[in-house]
Amino acid sequence: MSDNLLEIVDLRIEFPSLERTVMAVRGCDLSVVKGEVMGLVGESGSGKSMTALACLGLVPPPGRVTGSVRLDGHEVVGASEADNERLRGGVAAMIFQNPGKALNPFFTIGRQLTDALACVRGLTRGAAEQAAVEALTEVRIADPALAMHKYPHQVSGGQLQRVMIAMALSCQPKLVIADEPTTALDVTIQAQVIVLLRDLARIHGLTVLFITHDLGVVGSLCDRLAVMYAGRVVESGPVDALFASPAHPYTASLLRAVPMLGRGRSVLTQIPGTVPNMAAPPPGCAFHPRCPVAQPRCSGDDPASRETGSGRTVACHFPLPAPAGAEAGATVGSLAS
Amino acid sequence: MTALLSVEHLTKHFATRHGLIRAVEDVSFTVAAGETLALVGESGCGKTTVALSLLRLIRPDGGRVHFEGVDLEGGSEKAEKAWRQRLSIVFQNPYSSLDPRMRIRAIVGEPLVTAYGLRGRALTERVVKHLDEVGLGAEHLTRFPHEFSGGQRQRIAIARALALEPKLLILDEPTAALDVSVQAQVLNLLQELQKNHRLSYLFISHNLATVENIADRVLVMYLGRVVEEGPVDRVFAAPHHPYTRGLLDSVPSTDPKLRGRLQPVSGEIPSALNPPPGCAFAPRCERAGNECRGDPPPLLPAGPGRSHACLHPL
Numbered sequence: 001m002s003d004n005l006l007e008i009v010d011l012r013i014e015f016p017s018l019e020r021t022v023m024a025v026r027g028c029d030l031s032v033v034k035g036e037v038m039g040l041v042g043e044s045g046s047g048k049s050m051t052a053l054a055c056l057g058l059v060p061p062p063g064r065v066t067g068s069v070r071l072d073g074h075e076v077v078g079a080s081e082a083d084n085e086r087l088r089g090g091v092a093a094m095i096f097q098n099p100g101k102a103l104n105p106f107f108t109i110g111r112q113l114t115d116a117l118a119c120v121r122g123l124t125r126g127a128a129e130q131a132a133v134e135a136l137t138e139v140r141i142a143d144p145a146l147a148m149h150k151y152p153h154q155v156s157g158g159q160l161q162r163v164m165i166a167m168a169l170s171c172q173p174k175l176v177i178a179d180e181p182t183t184a185l186d187v188t189i190q191a192q193v194i195v196l197l198r199d200l201a202r203i204h205g206l207t208v209l210f211i212t213h214d215l216g217v218v219g220s221l222c223d224r225l226a227v228m229y230a231g232r233v234v235e236s237g238p239v240d241a242l243f244a245s246p247a248h249p250y251t252a253s254l255l256r257a258v259p260m261l262g263r264g265r266s267v268l269t270q271i272p273g274t275v276p277n278m279a280a281p282p283p284g285c286a287f288h289p290r291c292p293v294a295q296p297r298c299s300g301d302d303p304a305s306r307e308t309g310s311g312r313t314v315a316c317h318f319p320l321p322a323p324a325g326a327e328a329g330a331t332v333g334s335l336a337s
Numbered sequence: 338m339t340a341l342l343s344v345e346h347l348t349k350h351f352a353t354r355h356g357l358i359r360a361v362e363d364v365s366f367t368v369a370a371g372e373t374l375a376l377v378g379e380s381g382c383g384k385t386t387v388a389l390s391l392l393r394l395i396r397p398d399g400g401r402v403h404f405e406g407v408d409l410e411g412g413s414e415k416a417e418k419a420w421r422q423r424l425s426i427v428f429q430n431p432y433s434s435l436d437p438r439m440r441i442r443a444i445v446g447e448p449l450v451t452a453y454g455l456r457g458r459a460l461t462e463r464v465v466k467h468l469d470e471v472g473l474g475a476e477h478l479t480r481f482p483h484e485f486s487g488g489q490r491q492r493i494a495i496a497r498a499l500a501l502e503p504k505l506l507i508l509d510e511p512t513a514a515l516d517v518s519v520q521a522q523v524l525n526l527l528q529e530l531q532k533n534h535r536l537s538y539l540f541i542s543h544n545l546a547t548v549e550n551i552a553d554r555v556l557v558m559y560l561g562r563v564v565e566e567g568p569v570d571r572v573f574a575a576p577h578h579p580y581t582r583g584l585l586d587s588v589p590s591t592d593p594k595l596r597g598r599l600q601p602v603s604g605e606i607p608s609a610l611n612p613p614p615g616c617a618f619a620p621r622c623e624r625a626g627n628e629c630r631g632d633p634p635p636l637l638p639a640g641p642g643r644s645h646a647c648l649h650p651l
Contacts, residue, residue, distance in 0.1 A: 043516040043517055043518055044516055156605055156606075158605055159605070186379035186380055186543065186606065187379060187543060187545070187584060187587045187588060188379065188583060188584065188587045188601055188602045188606075189379075189601075189605065190587065190589075191586070191587035191588075191589065191599055191600075191601035191602075192601040192603075194589060194599060194601075195599060195601055198596075213516075213517055214517075214589070215517075215591050216546075216588065216589035216590055216591050217589045218591070219589060219590050219591035219592055219593050219595075219596075220589035220590060220593070220595075220596050220599050221589070239593050240592075240593045240594070243591055243592070243593070253518070254517065254518060255591070257517070257518055257520070257521035258517055258520070258521070258546075259520075259521075259524065259544070259546040259547045259549065259550040260546050260590075260591060261545055261546045261549060261573070261585070261588050261590070262549075263546075263549070263550070264549065264570065265549065265550060265551070265569075265570075266550060267525055267528065268521035268524055268525055268550065269521065270521040270522045270525050271518040271519075271521065271522075272522075274486040274488055274489070274516075274518075274519060275486070275516055275518065275519075290518075
């Protein structure tokens with residue numbers, strides 16, 4: 001029995017159409033250990049959101065899902081809709097990027113929270129209402145009793161995202177999947193939500209799969225991360241070790257290409273080219289056309305993901321060596337100080 | 338040195354069904370030739386309203402804007418045509434700022450047709466020259482915007498903005514809608530173009546790391562007012578205004594060791610319909626006293642090239 005609450009093996013998601021098939025996810029392997037905050041990082045089109053949806057059996061039609069997603073011992077891929085429905089809310093809950101779209105504008109926040117509680121936990125209306133107020137208190141909403149009577153349009157984006165977190169946690173799930181929950185928020189509000197999630201994860205021993213494109217958010221929230229590119233996980237490992245000595249050229253390039261506070265005025269190391277078109281991904285390693293260290297082999301032979309020790313994996317024929325005497329966090333730390 | 342652009346006491350209010358929104362209140366700044374001034378702040382602070390007021394895309398309620406010594410308000414049609422050729426803008430979202438039914442030649446060439454009446458081969462040559470500057474080629478002339486990626490579209494938008502060889506370019510969050518791996522390409526391109534053409538930039542952003550990368554000076558706005566101004570390196574190293582400090586402490590770091598440093602400001606941005614009296618930041622500020630809730634503190638000079646609007650600066 002492993003400690004993996006979520007185990008994804010060779011997940012593939014395809015969207016067939018008349019002209020061509022878009023391969024959104026092309027053999028994604030990912031495991032999330034109980035109690036950890038796992039970051040899933042990637043650019044738009046890398047397949048990170050589809051991977052998250054597949055964890056809950058929510059890939060929209062005509063998406064074809066193959067491979068395996070085991071969530072708390074249940075196989076999600078190929079399971080019946082009724083079986084998967086039991087997982088949602090109870091075992092795993094999801095927080096979406098845009099809380100304004102995830103909530104129903106016609107019902108009060110209190111009504112939507114109590115409905116969810118009554119449905120998933122089978123509480124009576126009175127007990128559900130009480131639990132809803134408690135849930136809102138826990139996410140540090142200023143006046144929970146008042147917030148219960150408000151409609152989504154009457155509260156700010158930051159408060160709405162707190163409501164979404166309250167709703168996700170109210171059913172006491174084992175896994176929370178958060179899909180870019182802070183991307184639409186202002187910087188100061190984003191920081192508040194990160195601190196809130198960090199505290200809640202610690203207090204409840206939550207397992208979190210946190211999807212983002214922001215490396216800074218990963219650094220300040222996550223224990224481990226997996227980097228996705230063109231539908232595959234190209235590198236994974238503990239955040240501090242991975243940021244200190246990235247092994248995959250994509251991770252390394254990304255860390256140098258993103259402006260970071262404390263680096264001063266500089267010319268950024270840019271990654272040439274653009275994110276590949278997933279209807280026709282490049283042959284071999286999908287990153288090779290943009291890779292600074294690509295060799296002829298990379299264009300023909302797709303590297304398999306392999307373990308490199310200390311809980312790290314990398315999918316690259318020519319991974320970057322760890323810098324001599326590299327200490328966890330040293331590279332980034334010196335840049336930030 | 339005379340400023341290329343000088344803005345004095347710019348004010349813009351919007352009358353809405355729910356009351357008056359003071360989007361921009363008494364904002365003054367200058368941009369020198371070849372300089373990049375960044376305008377930072379969170380949503381609703383008025384930074385985009387400032388940009389649109391400068392271009393007279395919305396009409397300000399008060400204040401004066403001088404560009405190359407000319408007052409932009411109330412000039413003749415001919416004078417307006419002249420300054421519009423020397424002041425240009427790149428919008429945030431290249432997916433909505435390019436007409437999907439126009440080919441690239443027409444998009445980049447439109448300002449040249451309007452301003453100089455260029456046609457035929459002369460037009461094509463100029464368009465190719467401007468596309469080349471942003472790293473695109475003649476083979477792209479007959480394509481439509483949907484055939485390009487986000488980064489390429491933003492290059493097209495930059496080429497269009499540069500077609501009339503302006504002196505000042507307003508950049509309204511030019512990289513916010515782009516993929517992270519492509520942002521660096523656009524930021525580097527902007528720096529290169531600035532060097533080659535001695536351009537001035539007014540760079541609007543909420544991303545402090547990007548601002549640090551590209552800007553010389555920074556203007557921090559909160560709820561329609563300027564709260565701090567100064568050279569980027571000095572303001573970011575030692576901010577005077579507690580809001581600037583709060584913004585800097587809210588930027589998540591990639592170094593897990595600095596996790597503890599993430600110290601968000603409490604509370605939220607107040608409604609612009611009903612701003613707090615006095616300093617708008619006072620309700621969220623740890624240093625605020627009763628005197629902060631009287632009149633809004635004025636923006637006063639403090640040290641070389643710096644100023645702040647705070648009664649209890651750091």
